[in-house]
Amino acid sequence: xxxxxxxxxxxVTETGTPVTLRCHQTENHRYMYWYxxxxxxxxxxxxxxxxVKDTDKGEVSDGYSVSRSKTEDFLLTLESATSSQTxxxxxxxSDPGLIAGEQYFGxxxxxxxx
Amino acid sequence: QKEVEQDPxxxxxxxxxxxxxxxxxSNSAFQYFMWYRQYSRKxxxxxxxxxxxxxxxxGRFTAQxxxxxxxISLFIRDSQPSDSATYLCAMSGGSNYxxxxxxxxxxxxxx
Numbered sequence: 175x176x177x178x179x180x181x182x183x184x185x186v187t188e189t190g191t192p193v194t195l196r197c198h199q200t201e202n203h204r205y206m207y208w209y210x211x212x213x214x215x216x217x218x219x220x221x222x223x224x225x226v227k228d229t230d231k232g233e234v235s236d237g238y239s240v241s242r243s244k245t246e247d248f249l250l251t252l253e254s255a256t257s258s259q260t261x262x263x264x265x266x267x268s269d270p271g272l273i274a275g276e277q278y279f280g281x282x283x284x285x286x287x288x
Numbered sequence: 289q290k291e292v293e294q295d296p297x298x299x300x301x302x303x304x305x306x307x308x309x310x311x312x313x314s315n316s317a318f319q320y321f322m323w324y325r326q327y328s329r330k331x332x333x334x335x336x337x338x339x340x341x342x343x344x345x346x347g348r349f350t351a352q353x354x355x356x357x358x359x360i361s362l363f364i365r366d367s368q369p370s371d372s373a374t375y376l377c378a379m380s381g382g383s384n385y386x387x388x389x390x391x392x393x394x395x396x397x398x399x
Contacts, residue, residue, distance in 0.1 A: 279331030
């Protein structure tokens with residue numbers, strides 16, 4: 175357990191509404207990531223952060239924005255949710271002290287957009 | 289062609305069988321190769337990692353990397369029902385700590 179929590183764990187929302195998912199870590203890890211996992215697509219990187227206020231896009235960033243104002247929190251926002259954003263969202267962390275590729279994942283948030 | 293291709297399965301084997309899981313990749317810059325295991329409704333967890341080519345063994349698990357063929361494998365000996373999970377291969381070039389994942393193979397080990 176790398177001290178990662180995600181909230182909410184489950185959410186149902188309507189198309190067009192804004193949604194914010196929170197990832198919180200307690201161990202001062204430098205890198206944080208947001209992934210989505212869908213059947214037939216595996217895990218795909220949405221956005222990642224390599225420090226406070228330093229973020230970059232992943233392979234499926236359209237429709238998503240992120241913010242990291244504190245080391246411990248990485249927020250993922252869907253500005254106007256669409257049904258295609260129904261997915262399971264995972265947050266992950268890593269550190270320069272770990273091997274490249276060693277990431278620890280949170281428990282996931284199951285989001286349904288109706 | 290996707291950067292990482294993984295046999296989708298699903299794979300169903302009897303308890304005690306030897307399981308072989310495989311991925312191919314196209315990006316020559318990948319240097320670190322990982323296998324993650326994901327139980328149902330849980331986050332992935334790192335199972336094995338290998339740097340560059342070669343083999344690595346950990347108990348019943350062996351990871352192999354053949355960079356010349358751009359092919360990686362995970363072998364599970366004496367498979368157990370508790371090994372039932374989705375196995376994801378993942379790769380990294382190492383410089384920016386980003387991972388590229390395969391789609392995952394769902395394994396079921398039947399008692």
